[in-house]
Amino acid sequence: MTGTIELYAISMGVGLLAGAVINFSLGYKFYDKGGLIGGLLVGFLMATL
Amino acid sequence: MELFGIFGLLVFFGVIIASLKEWIPQDVLPVQSALILTTLFLVIIAALFGSPVSLKELSANIFIHPITALLAGFLVAGALEAAGAFKAAMDILNRLTKTPLGLTGTVVVLVNMPTIFTMPCGRILAAALIPAALLFGYQLARIRKTPLLASIVVFGFIVNAAASCGPSPLGGIGTIGEGMGGYDIGSFANAQQIGIIVITAVAMFSISMIYRILPGETIAAEILEDDIKKKNSNKEEVPMAGYFSFFFFLIGIATVFITKPPIPIQTILMFFVLVIMLVSRVSIQDLIGGVILHPIMAMISGFIMAGALISIGSFEALIEILTILADSTPLGFIGVAVILANIPSILPMPCGRILAAALMPGVLLFGTKVSEVTGNNWATPILLTGFILNAAASCGPSPLGGIGGIGEGNLGTARGISGKPQQVGIMMGTGVAVLIIGLIGFI
Numbered sequence: 001m002t003g004t005i006e007l008y009a010i011s012m013g014v015g016l017l018a019g020a021v022i023n024f025s026l027g028y029k030f031y032d033k034g035g036l037i038g039g040l041l042v043g044f045l046m047a048t049l
Numbered sequence: 050m051e052l053f054g055i056f057g058l059l060v061f062f063g064v065i066i067a068s069l070k071e072w073i074p075q076d077v078l079p080v081q082s083a084l085i086l087t088t089l090f091l092v093i094i095a096a097l098f099g100s101p102v103s104l105k106e107l108s109a110n111i112f113i114h115p116i117t118a119l120l121a122g123f124l125v126a127g128a129l130e131a132a133g134a135f136k137a138a139m140d141i142l143n144r145l146t147k148t149p150l151g152l153t154g155t156v157v158v159l160v161n162m163p164t165i166f167t168m169p170c171g172r173i174l175a176a177a178l179i180p181a182a183l184l185f186g187y188q189l190a191r192i193r194k195t196p197l198l199a200s201i202v203v204f205g206f207i208v209n210a211a212a213s214c215g216p217s218p219l220g221g222i223g224t225i226g227e228g229m230g231g232y233d234i235g236s237f238a239n240a241q242q243i244g245i246i247v248i249t250a251v252a253m254f255s256i257s258m259i260y261r262i263l264p265g266e267t268i269a270a271e272i273l274e275d276d277i278k279k280k281n282s283n284k285e286e287v288p289m290a291g292y293f294s295f296f297f298f299l300i301g302i303a304t305v306f307i308t309k310p311p312i313p314i315q316t317i318l319m320f321f322v323l324v325i326m327l328v329s330r331v332s333i334q335d336l337i338g339g340v341i342l343h344p345i346m347a348m349i350s351g352f353i354m355a356g357a358l359i360s361i362g363s364f365e366a367l368i369e370i371l372t373i374l375a376d377s378t379p380l381g382f383i384g385v386a387v388i389l390a391n392i393p394s395i396l397p398m399p400c401g402r403i404l405a406a407a408l409m410p411g412v413l414l415f416g417t418k419v420s421e422v423t424g425n426n427w428a429t430p431i432l433l434t435g436f437i438l439n440a441a442a443s444c445g446p447s448p449l450g451g452i453g454g455i456g457e458g459n460l461g462t463a464r465g466i467s468g469k470p471q472q473v474g475i476m477m478g479t480g481v482a483v484l485i486i487g488l489i490g491f492i
Contacts, residue, residue, distance in 0.1 A: 003491075006489055006492050007239055010243060010485065010492065011239070011243055014247060015246055017250070018161075018246045018250035019154075019157050021250040021251070021254050022153070022156065022160070022205070022249075022250055022253055022254075023153055024257075025201055025253045025258070026153055026156065026198055026201060026202075026253075027195060027257075032153055034152065034154030035153040035154055035156075037150055038153065038154030039157050041157075042158055042161040042246060043243075043246065046161075046164060046165055046242045046243070048303055049166075049299065049302055049303050049306065
């Protein structure tokens with residue numbers, strides 16, 4: 001169970017950071033909500049699948 | 050140190066470097082065939098010098114599990130493609146742009162999609178979803194009037210696709226290391242997936258800030274023209290079976306990972322294929338069409354090469370050389386391990402399985418050695434995970450027909466230009482993946 005929580009936390013945390021980096025790379029503000037939600041979603045899906 | 054072992058290593062790396070530099074013309078002798086010939090050459094030399102290598106020794110290193118899992122994975126991919134599951138994925142992405150995710154959020158999901166699906170070879174999704182990457186890349190570039198954005202999206206997607214065969218449970222490169230090291234299937238997968246998110250983001254960032262790879266002139270002009278609407282209007286109808294196959298695969302693979310049933314993955318995959326075939330009326334021909342020979346041949350040639358290197362004592366020689374290097378230079382064991390883990394992207398082959406299969410026994414042995422010297426029991430899985438992720442991603446920047454070529458061709462850029470930013474991303478992602486295993490273990 002601890003492993004599962006860690007997996008989701010790390011995966012979604014890195015996803016969130018990656019979303020911010022991609023936002024910035026695409027010329028948007030790093031905190032643009034689309035990229036951040038996208039990153040969280042990616043992290044969640046990767047942890048789940 | 051066995052001199053013949055060192056000779057074998059020199060010949061092996063010589064062939065790899067000569068192929069990479071195209072001193073061995075790849076249209077005449079692809080690297081896979083060159084490695085089979087090298088094996089034959091080493092076997093003949095060994096026989097001439099009185100230490101013959103038997104066929105049994107050569108074939109003992111051919112691991113059947115990743116090969117059959119890879120074949121089963123290709124059949125699943127063929128069934129998904131024929132059922133329209135990838136078209137359904139594109140349609141779902143299009144719908145996502147109308148949600149709070151917007152265009153940027155959808156791009157974040159799109160570029161990471163290959164690693165969410167984790168097909169056994171990155172080329173499957175690279176080919177299936179490149180139209181979506183181009184469409185969204187063009188759209189962003191038009192909105193912001195910056196053609197560079199198309200390159201950022203396309204190459205982010207490409208490096209993600211390239212690396213996605215590492216964590217794949219469908220016979221991905223990870224399964225070779227997990228099998229050889231005696232770890233559970235999927236042990237290295239999550240750390241690799243998180244590493245790949247980093248690889249993708251860093252590669253996109255470095256294209257944006259440092260490498261600034263612009264699409265070819267005609268493509269750039271086309272991007273800025275108003276023809277995106279035309280492309281959008283040519284949307285194909287996605288069959289219901291496509292959506293069914295898409296969700297069936299996603300839910301099925303998630304269930305397998307959560308419940309970990311005591312059934313071989315090949316059997317489960319064949320069940321997936323049967324269900325998709327029945328629902329979507331996919332033919333046997335469609336399934337066979339999904340099989341890509343390139344990675345299968347790459348893996349087999351790598352395994353055979355490894356068999357030859359083991360037989361002539363090359364791995365013992367490699368371990369001794371690495372140990373001397375670790376003892377006599379400031380690198381130490383950790384520094385040498387870092388170099389070893391990054392060798393695949395330093396020498397990027399058209400398929401990561403070539404170096405992964407050929408060098409995995411050596412990496413496993415050196416991991417054990419590092420474990421003994423440092424007293425860290427996790428040294429072996431740490432090194433294996435780093436090496437596997439690095440090898441998996443290395444087909445992206447390969448100038449010898451790597452996956453990067455798909456993006457370069459579509460954007461009309463110079464050949465091999467996307468290699469460097471991808472390598473930067475791979476280096477960072479490898480570090481993050483091993484950090485996760487080192488700090489938390491298998492998650």
